[in-house]
Amino acid sequence: QMSLVESGGGQVQAGESLKLSCEASGRTFRSHAVGWFRQAPGKEREFVAAIRMSGGSTHYADSVKGRFTISGHNDKNTVYLQMNSLKPEDTAVYYCAAGMGIILSSIRTAAAYHFWGQGTQVTVSS
Numbered sequence: 001q002m003s004l005v006e007s008g009g010g011q012v013q014a015g016e017s018l019k020l021s022c023e024a025s026g027r028t029f030r031s032h033a034v035g036w037f038r039q040a041p042g043k044e045r046e047f048v049a050a051i052r053m054s055g056g057s058t059h060y061a062d063s064v065k066g067r068f069t070i071s072g073h074n075d076k077n078t079v080y081l082q083m084n085s086l087k088p089e090d091t092a093v094y095y096c097a098a099g100m101g102i103i104l105s106s107i108r109t110a111a112a113y114h115f116w117g118q119g120t121q122v123t124v125s126s
Helices: none
Strands: 003-007 010-013 018-025 032-039 046-052 058-060 068-073 078-083 092-100 120-125
Touching: 003 092, 018 032, 018 092, 018 120, 032 068, 032 078, 046 068, 046 078, 058 068
Parallel strands: 010 120
Antiparallel strands: 003 018, 018 078, 032 046, 032 092, 046 058, 068 078, 092 120
8 A cells, every 4th residue: 555645835936837746655756657637626637747757657647748747766665746937727725646557648637646645735826
């Protein structure tokens, strides 16, 4: 079993930055894919970014490409999401998720992930 805890959320102005962290306990992130998803009020949960800890390949939603960076440290069992140039439309609860054996074509699919954190609120005001 794996437990995930997100941190780093908060309220910022448009154009500012935040760095989210996702820390795992119970199991390591090795051989997992780790993703960030977000859910705004009244909207479905959507993919933001993911990293394959074996190999380090990264994947981004078009809406955040060039502004967000996902990174991970196997030895620290932590994955980060650096969010720059934040926009009001980035406002959401951000969730960290992890799973093993996720094929590339499913890496943007929430249902492919086995473990989820409780989420951290990010609010961007204009």
